[in-house]
Amino acid sequence: MNQGKTRVWPSIIVLLIWLWGVTGGSAEDPYRFFTWNITYGQIYPFGICQQVILINGQFPGPDIHAVTNDNLIINVHNHLPEPFLLSWNGVQQRRNSFEDGVYGTTCPIPPGSNFTYQMQVKDQIGSFYYFPSLEFHKAAGGYGGIRILTRPEVPVPFPEPHGDFTILIGDWYIANHKDLKSILDQGKMLRCPDGILINGRGPNGVSFTVEPGKTYRLRISNVGLQNSMNFRIEGHVMKVVEVEGTHTLQNTVSSLDIHVGQSYSALVTADQRAKDYYIAVSTRFTTQALITTAVLHYRNSRTWVSGPPPPGPTTDIQWSLNQARSIRTNLTASGPRPNPQGAYHYGQIKVNRTIKLANSAALLNSKQRYAVNGVSFVPADTPLKLADYFKIAGVFHVGSIPDYPTTVQQIHLDTSVMGADYRAFVEIVFENHEDIIQSWHLDGYSFFVVGMDIGQWTPNCRKQYNLNDAISRSTTQVYPDSWTAVYVALDNVGMWNLRTEFWARQYLGQQFYLRVYTPSHSVRDEYPIPNNALLCGRAKNPIS
Structure with missing residues (x-):
């Protein structure tokens, strides 16, 4: 496995700090180990032979079964003839966007190589899934389910199913x-x-x-x-x-x-x-x-x-x-911890910032592109998180996408990154001016879906927001010619992908990265770069 370049701190110290961080200083949170082999195989779902991505010979791939606060160690061996990445839809990488598994944060696993994801399902329960995020691999399978169960001492608001x-x-x-x-x-x-x-x-x-x-x-x-x-x-x-x-x-x-x-x-x-x-x-x-x-x-x-x-x-x-x-939150139920979910009064927190996001489409050089707020995302030659960590200039610049849709109809290409302050509390309004349903996802976070309706959003729409028991989730729909508003507490430092889940449009530019930043370098705010991190692009030989 590629261990990357030696860091300034001795590797053993980095490993101890990482272990302290992911376990909260406790040795009680268990580890679950997985070894996955990624290969191509053949299936016949419609009576026609198709090539798909298999994980350990399975399509779909194996389920991940875990319990709140478990540490997951997933060793992925890439036997495909091209680079490969896995991402974890809805699983929040707390203070650890290095492991998010999209190209803006993580170098792909080269053909014939392996990489070990090291992550903790910190303070999470519920149902999620993983999928391949690179090279339109999602259209070839390679996905599987994730279930995170509550700890035995935390009650579940329904009888144990059979x-x-x-x-x-x-x-x-x-x-x-x-x-x-x-x-x-x-x-x-x-x-x-x-x-x-x-x-x-x-x-x-x-x-x-x-x-x-x-x-x-x-x-x-x-x-x-x-x-x-x-x-x-x-x-x-x-x-x-x-x-x-x-x-x-x-x-x-x-x-x-x-x-x-x-x-x-x-x-x-x-x-x-x-x-x-x-x-x-x-x-x-x-x-x-x-x-x-x-x-x-x-x-x-x-x-x-x-x-x-x-x-x-x-x-x-x-x-x-x-x-x-x-679909609203059960305020009398416990979440990952043994206390009511309603203890977090999101509706009483002052909003620091409003961001409005709208999708648009245009032909650039006779090729179809899609954009967010007039900017169609193009991947850089180096994952943005690595460029940020190693302070590599010229890979991206913060503020390359505006907070509001532009009135100009044209779109342009850029490696779009929006800056945001750690611990800010923001309102995001998704606007959809098309006649199809949009679906938006924010990596690393859950947000409160406070409102949605048909028509154009105006500040007056806030009067109909649900400020008591709105559902908290990481993916929300926006109906045709409609809007959806969410509140999100930016409590997770890192570089996080905000994207459409319409995968062809995501591939053609309808996405950007949200850089949640703090000048602090404490492991309480963000974990150090993993010692086994793959390095690519201009991060292969960083000045550290």
């Missing part, structure tokens, strides 16, 4: 991911996806076996490339209990909209007569509707699914908007 299923849904292309990337590199947009996969399988390719009368937890993540999905189970209702690390008010729903990049937990009870039932997943608000099915199999069933799958809900945006507003 079983726990990871369900990864998402749109899928039959074309090879390299061909898709080539289309984007030529400045063209991709056509609509070919279908939907559930846990890497096509229609009725996967089943979930349940015992009559028992209740099960479904951890559902939309790992797709662009489309919002609706999830439903024939003849059954679901009770939503958790969203990306936050326990929710336990609303009962017949179907659930899950936008790209989002994760939910829902409880379902096998309380119907013994037979097999469709699990249906379909795209939302698209001109070309896609649908696929899995099977909920009662163990004593002798009747296979038949007939049409259950229909989805109305295509009226207002239905989905109302459901989204109903």
